[in-house]
Amino acid sequence: MRKEIIGDCTLYLYDCHSMLADIPDNSAIVSDPPYGIAFQRGVGGQGKHSVRNRKAIVGDAHPFDPAIWLSFPEVVLWGANHYAQRLPHGRWLAWDKLAGVPEYDDFSDVEFAWIKGRGKDRIFSHLWKGICKASEKGGKERWHPTQKPVALMERCLKEVAGSPIVDPYMGSGTTGVACAKAGRQFIGIEIDEGYFNIACERIRKAYAQPDMFVERPAPPQQLSMLGAAE
Template identity: 45%
Template sequence: MSIIREEIIGDCRLLLGDCREILPMVGKVDAVLMDPPYGLGDLWAGGGGTSKSSWMFNPVEARSWDYAAPDWIHEIVIDTPSIVWGGNYFSLPLSRGWLVWDKGVPDFTTGHSELAWTNLSQPIRNLKLFPNVMTPTGRDGRKLHPTQKPVEVMKWCLSFLPDAETILDPFMGSGTTGVACVKLGRKFIGIEIDEGYFDIACKRIREAYAQPDMLIEAARKPEQMGMAL
């Protein structure tokens, strides 16, 4: 499959295709922040208390690789600072630096909280944030992507990667990680296999650049202008 399509939007490079084929072509990045969609097959089958026609999600095709956690994920994160949402379901090395998103109330699919595995040397961190008021939705009120996180959650994750200039998300989905990178002035590489979600990600990232984060703008050092004498 390789790269089907490539979009460059500001400091963001968005690639349409299968990340398993594209990753070897990406090159070195400073950090990985991802939320793999594995397990959606069970969710659609009713294991998560919902179905493809759920009011919470836009319908998506349950691909064969949605049913099992991939063993090759650990190869991505072994030598790079990484945060993997849902990492508690995968075969990853032991970690002391878990991230916990406390939702306050269950969202009927993943319960009261979600966990992210990290290979960072830090204590467990906890964020309390209600998802229903922070997550963008489509016109019908459904999430833009089944595993979509609020931008604030991804910005929180990036706060633990302060020295990472270029962030990779090999499961970009609707582009939330990319939007967070734009808001924080980071470079971003995102890979997505579904063209519909790829288009949504492109749109959201363009909109993020059109509405820059005022805190980032204010933090930029003012340029000293010379005076004509």
């Protein structure tokens, strides 16, 4: 096991299933777990991703069983439509990845998160598909095949009030970045050392440059008397 403490974020390089008993009972689970994409797609689940790390995701070759996380008081799990039959009644957050842009590829235009408890289903619209992104446009290639935008995970944090926020399948650390920006306590667990190192780097940068994921406004343009920008 390797442990890193960065601000209010505590990160573990370890198998989350092996440290389940060490996760505080009052934790809010917010995660995008491996849910069998490779298993469902066949052919190794390999697709065209503009990511720096193309290796297989640990655990993604088998269907996901969410049972061990359902006892926590607050839970937000992405990709839940792929294992909905294993979930109790809850509510849904639908992420509209096109945000009004016409569909243009063969990949899904929407992703779904299951949220524990009763309430209204919600939609979050945020363009983030292929090279088209409404945020983090100045960043480098994506670090993880299933990486989510920080804006989406910030939206997820609004669904939970508990502390700490725990992401047992931390990946490249987007949930941790959102927590760092929001001043929320975070525990992240990742089994893959490469992704763990990326998460540590991104979270450090989030503390050092809290506005690094905020789009800078376009510089003002002077308008001519005819109304056209000069």
